[in-house]
Amino acid sequence: MRNLLPVLFVAALSVAGCSPQKEKAGSLSLAPLPFAMEIPAAILPRLSTGPVEGPFGEQVRQAGATAATTVYYNPLEQGQKVIFMTAYWFPAEKFDAMQSPDHPPLFGTEVLRKDGSVLGVAGPLDAIFAPDTPDGQNLAALYGVIFLPETYRSQP
Numbered sequence: 001m002r003n004l005l006p007v008l009f010v011a012a013l014s015v016a017g018c019s020p021q022k023e024k025a026g027s028l029s030l031a032p033l034p035f036a037m038e039i040p041a042a043i044l045p046r047l048s049t050g051p052v053e054g055p056f057g058e059q060v061r062q063a064g065a066t067a068a069t070t071v072y073y074n075p076l077e078q079g080q081k082v083i084f085m086t087a088y089w090f091p092a093e094k095f096d097a098m099q100s101p102d103h104p105p106l107f108g109t110e111v112l113r114k115d116g117s118v119l120g121v122a123g124p125l126d127a128i129f130a131p132d133t134p135d136g137q138n139l140a141a142l143y144g145v146i147f148l149p150e151t152y153r154s155q156p
Contacts, residue, residue, distance in 0.1 A: 037146075038151055053070075
């Protein structure tokens, strides 16, 4: 009977349409990039997107990016939204020409290549919120997936 309990638990979860490992996913459009991010649905309301602005936005355009999007995190606690990551869509030849072993990539780490273009993602280099807070835990969950190609799905 003792060995049967885990099997019954997993069976009950599957009958209920749940999975013990998978959390329900939500989709965040990265438009104008041709991608959406599949992320935990519970975190989705905390995120918003916007253009890459200011002098750095101009630098991104001059470097040849086809599109770029900033993803903001809106904290549970009171406070201003913070930049969580930036996603860039570059023609592969332009992205490759900017890579140098002497410095970190200016326009993110390559996550995937598709149709002659590269999706680059630049995320936080350090914790934005204390790791033992709900906001810190949300960002840790996101950070664990932003560099995985399977996090991104094509969208028109």
